[in-house]
Structures are given as structure tokens and as C-alpha cells.
Amino acid sequence: MHLTAENLAARRGEDLIFVSISFHLAAGDALVLTGRNGSGKSTLLRVAAGLLRPEKGTVIFHGEECPEGRQPGEVSHYLGHRNAMKSELTVAENLDFWRTFLGNIGSGAGLSIEDAADAVGLSEITHLPFGYLSAGQQRRIAFAKLLVAHRPVWILDEPTAALDANADGLLADLITGYLAKGGIVLAATHQPLGLKNAQELKMTGFAGVDAGVWG
Numbered sequence: 001m002h003l004t005a006e007n008l009a010a011r012r013g014e015d016l017i018f019v020s021i022s023f024h025l026a027a028g029d030a031l032v033l034t035g036r037n038g039s040g041k042s043t044l045l046r047v048a049a050g051l052l053r054p055e056k057g058t059v060i061f062h063g064e065e066c067p068e069g070r071q072p073g074e075v076s077h078y079l080g081h082r083n084a085m086k087s088e089l090t091v092a093e094n095l096d097f098w099r100t101f102l103g104n105i106g107s108g109a110g111l112s113i114e115d116a117a118d119a120v121g122l123s124e125i126t127h128l129p130f131g132y133l134s135a136g137q138q139r140r141i142a143f144a145k146l147l148v149a150h151r152p153v154w155i156l157d158e159p160t161a162a163l164d165a166n167a168d169g170l171l172a173d174l175i176t177g178y179l180a181k182g183g184i185v186l187a188a189t190h191q192p193l194g195l196k197n198a199q200e201l202k203m204t205g206f207a208g209v210d211a212g213v214w215g
């Protein structure tokens with residue numbers, strides 16, 4: 001199983017944000033994107049997740065169940081800046097929606113809603129509307145979403161925003177456990193995620209207004 005990006009370039013508006021980005025991640029690998037605000041981390045994650053069309057290049061996932069290759073967006077969890085939960089629905093209802101909507105990919109199985117909430121330390125409050133939770137609790141439930149459906153790739157944009165030190169450690173443990181089981185993680189962050197052996201890609205931003213990528 002591997003996730004491969006070749007010669008990626010992306011544009012936002014008029015500007016080329018990056019060019020010539022390539023990486024190859026195998027099962028158990030993590031790549032952490034770093035760089036100042038506006039350097040293109042979210043843009044690269046959105047390209048990898050299939051939410052933004054690249055100007056040039058490809059990102060492809062190959063797995064046992066799809067040796068011919070698939071778009072990573074079809075096999076990944078994408079956790080963006082927002083938590084993608086409905087405030088009016090309870091925590092359990094939100095997780096149940098994502099569990100059903102995303103489904104399992106490959107040979108792994110997602111956790112039950114109770115086990116996933118327990119894994120993020122919030123098993124007591126799954127009956128509450130999501131909107132009642134604190135910002136940190138909401139982010140923890142967004143992590144639980146990663147656990148209720150098995151997907152071979154996690155794409156995480158600033159996953160530790162709004163977290164206390166305890167939750168930082170919890171996320172590091174969740175990611176480490178996922179990598180140990182052969183998951184692939186692509187994450188953007190300003191704070192160290194506490195991962196051992198993660199590769200780092202430093203984004204520099206703004207590759208030019210008119211710079212050609214085809215010549």
C-alpha cells in the first residue's frame with residue numbers, strides 16, 4: 001500500500017502556490033507539512049484529498065484492494081480546520097452519520113461509536129448535542145470520526161488546534177497506533193505532533209504569478 005505524489009503544482013486564484021512537489025509514503029509512514037501561514041500546507045492537503053484540482057501532477061493511492069490505483073479522496077479521512085459535524089445532532093448521531101456515510105475501506109474495521117468516543121476520552125457525553133461541547137471536546141469528537149470508519153489514509157489539517165496538552169498526547173497516541181497498524185498519515189501543523197520517524201516537508205509558498213509549470 002502506498003500514496004504517491006508526482007510533480008504536483010497548485011494554483012489559488014492567479015498565484016502558483018507550489019510546484020514540483022513529490023513524495024512517496026508506504027504503509028506506516030507519516031509526512032508532516034510545515035511552513036509559515038499561507039505557505040500552501042492546506043492547499044497541498046486539499047489537492048491530496050481530491051478537493052482541489054492540481055495545476056499539474058498526480059496523487060494516487062495503491063492498495064491490495066486496488067492495485068490499479070485510486071484517487072486518495074476515495075480512501076482517506078480528511079480532517080480540515082472545521083470539524084464537519086452538525087451542532088443540533090448529538091455526538092452519537094453525528095458519528096453514526098459518518099460511520100454509515102464513509103464506510104470501511106480495505107480489510108480494517110471501524111470502531112463502534114461507544115469505543116471511538118471512549119478512545120478520545122468522551123464516552124460520557126455522546127448523548128449531548130455536538131454544539132454543547134467545548135471547542136476542545138468538539139475537536140476530540142472529530143478525531144473519533146477517524147476511528148468509526150476504517151480508511152487507509154488520514155489527511156489532517158492542523159489537527160491539534162484548540163487542544164489542551166492532554167489531548168495533544170491523545171492524538172499523538174491515536175496517530176502512532178494507526179501508523180503501527182499500517183495507516184498512512186499526511187498532516188499539516190504548526191505544533192510538533194509528537195510523532196517519531198515522521199518525514200517533514202517544509203512548504204515555502206508563492207511559486208509565482210505567471211511562472212510556467214509546463215515548460
Ligand SMILES: Nc1ncnc2c1ncn2[C@@H]1O[C@H](COP(=O)(O)OP(=O)(O)OP(=O)(O)O)[C@@H](O)[C@H]1O
Nearest residue numbers: 012013014017035036037038039040041042043044
Ligand atoms: N480561494 C483562494 N483564492 C485565492 N487564493 C487563495 C485561496 N485560498 C487560499 N489562497 C491563498 O493560497 C495561499 C496558501 O494558503 P494555504 O491555506 O494553503 O496556506 P497554509 O500554509 O495552510 O496556511 P496556514 O498556516 O495559515 O493555515 C495563501 O496565500 C492564501 O491566501
